[in-house]
Amino acid sequence: MVTSPWTILRRTGAAAILAGVFSTAASAATCRDPAGFDKWLQDIRREAIAQGISPRAVDAGLAGVTFDPAVMRKDRGQGAFRVPFEQFVKTRVTAGRVAKAAQQLRQRAALFRSIEQRFGVPGPILAAIWAMETDFGAVQGNMPVVRSVATLAYDCRRTERFTNELFAALRVIDRGDLTPAQMKGAWAGEIGQTQFMISNYYKYAVDFDGDGHPDLIRSVPDVLASTANYLKGHGWQRGAGWNPGQPNFAVIREWNKSENYARAIALFASKLAGAED
Structure with a gap:
């Protein structure tokens, strides 16, 4: 990677x-x-x-x-370079990636619901992070x-x-x-x-598939639940907003300190949430 x-x-x-x-x-x-x-x-x-x-x-x-x-x-x-958000987001929140994330939300709807019930973190946030970090596990x-x-x-x-x-x-x-x-x-x-x-x-790793050990490399339930557990552990507020200026945006910044990266996750998740409406 x-x-x-x-x-x-x-x-x-x-x-x-x-x-x-x-x-x-x-x-x-x-x-x-x-x-x-x-x-x-x-x-x-x-x-x-x-x-x-x-x-x-x-x-x-x-x-x-x-x-x-x-x-x-x-x-x-490592470069400490900065680019404008508009340039940063172009290669990360793409139409194809958002469409694939939306497909994951549909196909794994029961899993995402179960994780949100336990940890309070909605599926669009988890799918956005999953997409941006490794393209759904493809590039680890x-x-x-x-x-x-x-x-x-x-x-x-x-x-x-x-x-x-x-x-x-x-x-x-x-x-x-x-x-x-x-x-x-x-x-x-x-x-x-x-x-x-x-x-x-x-x-923060969670054994959500019940096999006895958390596995964040191969088990999608463990991956998504553990990500939710991390966010909950850093103060995620159930039902609160995640865009800049809202309570959960600060928690996304705990996931990644980059303002651009956090804003991209929030935008990605908002696109997914809109698609669910």
Whole structure:
């Protein structure tokens, strides 16, 4: 998946969110350790086990993990460019994509109703996010999540944030949701059909299909319910509006900090809601 500069801005509070799930002391592992990446990874292994993550999960998750220069190139190559909303939205809220989202709403009407009843988030918002993030699961990324977040944690620029993401990835493995081989996503560790940071996967993922584990890569019910759970957890108000200036727009901004991206989601959802009338 080609990750936009807005994607990496998403969930900038990931470290703080994760801290609410379990207490994490400041990492003793030294970013850019002069002894090298392998030595740093050994320190991470000890810290993860000390936090209560099983040695089995830690060893499975860190096995064969290497520093990925491609991740660093993508991180350093991010542009902080801005474009007018009208230009931004042209390639994201397209007639074809809106039509496909409307089809999903019709075909999965019972599922969307069930999710709204439980979480208070209406189908058009969920379908809009699903469409914009991965074209309904078609473009999820194929980079190993553990390797990506380990690389970014080893780098000193945002080491605390991505060390927490690394520990969260190991916890997801420990919980039995996904195997390391299944954890593939975008270059900064976003995973699944609506591109959760792995710390948010750990906190907000929901087993909505009843198979015993949340799976945001393959299970559409889990994907949509977990996205709704994230929005509810960030203050979504049942029945309130979502356009700029309305209460739930601030919650969409928690999904993605980009004003353009949030406005595009709101516009997309409004088009879908209008089509339902």
